[in-house]
Amino acid sequence: MFARLDFAADAAAVGLTLQPTRMLLFGNPRAGTPLMAAAPTAALDLPLKMLIWEAADGSVWVGYNTPAYLSERHGVPAELLANIRVVESLAAIAAGSA
Numbered sequence: 001m002f003a004r005l006d007f008a009a010d011a012a013a014v015g016l017t018l019q020p021t022r023m024l025l026f027g028n029p030r031a032g033t034p035l036m037a038a039a040p041t042a043a044l045d046l047p048l049k050m051l052i053w054e055a056a057d058g059s060v061w062v063g064y065n066t067p068a069y070l071s072e073r074h075g076v077p078a079e080l081l082a083n084i085r086v087v088e089s090l091a092a093i094a095a096g097s098a
Contacts, residue, residue: 001026002047021053026090031083039074048087052094062095 003025011018027047035042051063065073066088067081 019054019056021051024050024052026050027084031086035070035074035076035080035083038080039076042070042074042076045070045073048084050087050091050094060095062091064091 001024003023005023005025007021007023008018025047032042032046032048036046045065049064052060053063054060064087067076067084070076070084071078071081
């Protein structure tokens, strides 16, 4: 885990209101470096990010860029996608479906 950003707390600090919204940034140089070596623009989306937010109705949502999307966006070779598939497992845990 590189960072946890609490957007709602940041909003509150400047007198604004935002539903609970957090971003998690995480990764591992052993996993990400081969992706960046193969497709340098992948660094735009690394470290991996996951957004977790509460909607006005109280439902909680989890969003992230899938490995397939990152492959398509940056031309990451398919054989390197296993390096970042952990994002899918972590999203399932965060969503309570794992």
